[in-house]
Amino acid sequence: MCSSGEETIHHHRGPPRIHRAQQRVAQARARGRARRADEPRRRVPRERSPRAAHRALPRPAPARHPRDRRAREGHPRRARRSHRGPAQPPPHRxxxxxxxxxxxxxxxxxxxxxxxxxxxxxxxxxLPTPARVKLGTGALxxxxxxxxxxxxxxxxxxxxxxxxxxxxxxxxxxxxxxxxxxxxxxxxxxxxxxxxxxxxxxxxxxxxxxxxxxxxxxxxxxxxxxxxxxxxxxxxxxxxxxxxxxxxxxxxxxxxxxxxxxxxxxxxxxxxxxxxxxxxxxxxxxxxxxxxxxxxxxxxxxxxxxxxxxxxxxxxxxxxxxxxxxxxxxxxxxxxxxxxxxxxxxxxxxxxxxxxxxxxxxxxxxxxxxxxxxxxxxxxxxxxxxxxxxxxxxxxxxxxxxxxxxxxxxxxxxxxxxxxxxxxxxxxxxxxxxxxxxxxxxxxxxxxxxxxxxxxxxxxxxxxDDTPARRLAAEIAERAVTHVGPRLPPLDSRVRVVTFGSARQSFVEETADPVGGLERALRERFGDRLAFGREGRLPEGDGTLIVCTSNAAFQPAQAARARELLASGGVLCAVRSPYDAALVPNTPVLLSYSDVPPSLEALAAVLAGERRPTGRLPVRL
Incomplete structure (x- = not known):
């Protein structure tokens, strides 16, 4: 897509188009210089090249801090750990x-x-701004x-x-x-x-x-x-x-x-x-x-x-x-x-x-x-x-x-x-x-x-002090836990928990696997009454079954295993995607929408009966 005038850009694949683009930029600059012929000369040139803009700036003296091992005479920009800099700020700053x-x-x-x-x-x-350094194209x-x-x-x-x-x-x-x-x-x-x-x-x-x-x-x-x-x-x-x-x-x-x-x-x-x-x-x-x-x-x-x-x-x-x-x-x-x-x-x-x-x-x-x-x-x-x-x-x-x-x-x-x-x-x-x-x-x-x-x-x-922020994160996590489906069964006897690792759903994600944090939060509340299984493994013994999925709606093998485990009843906890709730009909479901530590603590508190789930569904299932 091209527009007219100086805004035109050719999406070049070779030197000829780059050359024409450079000619247009040079012509535009020439017109600008002609319009400014009668204006006072500016301290910093109008070239947009970062190299040209850098040459126009005043140079600080080389760093000479005795502990600065990176300082090299004549090369001040390599003094990476020097905090001295010029004695006076540049006039235009x-x-x-x-x-x-x-x-x-x-x-x-x-x-x-x-x-x-x-x-x-x-x-x-x-808005109007104070006098500023003229930045080159590298600012973009x-x-x-x-x-x-x-x-x-x-x-x-x-x-x-x-x-x-x-x-x-x-x-x-x-x-x-x-x-x-x-x-x-x-x-x-x-x-x-x-x-x-x-x-x-x-x-x-x-x-x-x-x-x-x-x-x-x-x-x-x-x-x-x-x-x-x-x-x-x-x-x-x-x-x-x-x-x-x-x-x-x-x-x-x-x-x-x-x-x-x-x-x-x-x-x-x-x-x-x-x-x-x-x-x-x-x-x-x-x-x-x-x-x-x-x-x-x-x-x-x-x-x-x-x-x-x-x-x-x-x-x-x-x-x-x-x-x-x-x-x-x-x-x-x-x-x-x-x-x-x-x-x-x-x-x-x-x-x-x-x-x-x-x-x-x-x-x-x-x-x-x-x-x-x-x-x-x-x-x-x-x-x-x-x-x-x-x-x-x-x-x-x-x-x-x-x-x-x-x-x-x-x-x-x-x-x-x-x-x-x-x-x-x-x-x-x-x-x-x-x-x-x-x-x-x-x-x-x-x-x-x-x-x-x-x-x-x-x-x-x-x-x-991060303490108030951590308290707020915990409060939000507690208010978010949502219950959908039939009533939750009482968990006053043995509890068997099956978890799945939080597979990375997208390259944008970079949180650690939360299974260990969930086990700790549940162990603090259920103690010896808790039997914990990882990667879809069912613990031995009896007790109410809790299956904790993590984006099972996007992972067919995990979804199939969750359905198999819950075929005879239990509780589904969807620790990330709420759409996991639709995988097992007629099953009580708790949603936390997140597997950060505050969310896992809040989920464990609801399972232990310490809190009521008060969240509301923000999506349609």
């Missing part, structure tokens, strides 16, 4: 750096300051890496302005402990400071349930568990608690909430990540989450626009297609996004899903019809649009890396999430320079600059 761009350990950095700074109209990134590229420490090439790219944001994942070894995360982020922000740049924004997906990147903080139940409480106030309180924990570690972007309406029960990637299958309910909970997170200075990116709920395939593996008409999109998929944007969401994340009713050819991430015409034109969103991870099969099967990046930015994204491949991450800014119109790049850079000013922060000195 003076307004911006007070107070947010001080040293990483600046004691004035706190949550109250963050909350004050984020008080603004909903998702408006067009976000990157990930492997290991507990950012590698030198990533730090160098941050210092040069070739990378503008960082994404962290537990499965890539980025998150091992609180001390390690805080030290890693201090190194990252030191690299930006050495380049005379403001801090870079750092993001995680801290949704709750199966998508929890930081396990050392309070672990909250899934969005569907929160939906089962029936009270959106819990979403706001949970988001506030999650945001405070992230902010304490120097992370101010949370890729949440999931605004997808889980209207297809076969959906393998959304499921309990959604608040439910009713558009209005999802809208209420999503808006509450946005208010809670943004209220403590942590940006939200409602996802996956324009919806990933009505699909039966995982976009990590293939490119799904949502065959729904425009009227259904308006009345279902778009309802939660409208509510989240109205609540003040600063960002939005695209879906690697094709919607023929909106664009007969391209998926949302590279569709101008979706990211510009619909998101900005019809919904009026003025915030920061980001892509989902660009290494997912939902987009890589159709396009090459350079095409993915350039087409996403040209379509309307303000940041390309190049999560893997160092060579791709370092080349991405050049692709954007060569292949995207100057006007579109300028627009994206303006939003990226404002977003970075608001949601990039040094690591605070002081930590927070």
């Amino acid at each position: 003076a307004d911006h750096s007070a107070p947010r761009s001080g040293p990483p350990d600046h004691p004035g950095e706190g949550h109250a300051l963050a909350a004050r700074e984020t008080a603004r109209p909903a998702h408006d990134l067009a 590229v976000w990157a990930g890496f492997d290991g507990p420490q950012a590698p030198d090439p990533i730090l160098d790219a941050i210092q040069r302005g070739a990378i503008g944001g960082i994404l962290l994942f537990a499965f890539r070894g980025n998150i091992r402990s609180k001390a390690q995360v805080r030290a890693m982020l201090r190194e990252i922000q030191d690299a930006a400071r050495r380049g005379g740049l403001p801090p870079v924004p750092v993001a995680v997906d801290q949704e709750g349930g199966t998508v929890i990147r930081i396990g050392y903080r309070a672990t909250f139940p899934s969005a569907m568990a929160i939906g089962a409480t029936g009270d959106p106030a819990y979403a706001e309180r949970a988001a506030r608690a999650v945001g405070e924990g992230l902010r304490a570690d120097g992370i101010a972007v949370n890729h949440a909430p999931v605004c997808d309406v889980n209207s297809d029960r076969r959906n393998p990637v959304i499921g309990t990540r959604a608040f439910g299958d009713d558009a209005e309910d999802v809208a209420a909970f999503a808006a509450a989450w946005v208010r809670g997170s943004e209220g403590v200075g942590v940006a939200t990116t409602p996802k996956h626009f324009p919806g990933h709920g009505h699909t039966s395939q995982d976009s990590h593996l293939v490119r799904p297609e949502a065959n729904v008409d425009r009227a259904t999109l308006e009345s279902r998929e778009l309802v939660p996004f409208r509510a989240a944007f109205a609540a003040g969401a600063s960002g939005a994340m695209s879906a690697h899903v094709r919607y023929p009713a909106l664009d007969p050819k391209d998926g949302a991430t590279v569709s101008r019809a979706i990211l510009t015409d619909l998101l900005r034109g019809e919904l009026g969103f003025t915030g920061f649009a980001v892509t989902d991870a660009l290494d997912m099969k939902g987009i890589t099967d159709a396009l090459g890396p350079d095409q993915i990046v350039t087409r996403a930015i040209a379509a309307g994204a303000d940041a390309a999430m190049v999560t893997t491949g160092l060579d791709l991450q370092l080349a991405a800014a050049g692709w954007i320079d060569a292949g995207v119109g100057a006007a579109r790049v300028s627009e994206a850079l303006e939003r990226a600059t404002v977003f970075r000013e608001r949601f990039a922060t040094p690591v605070p000195v002081d930590d927070i």
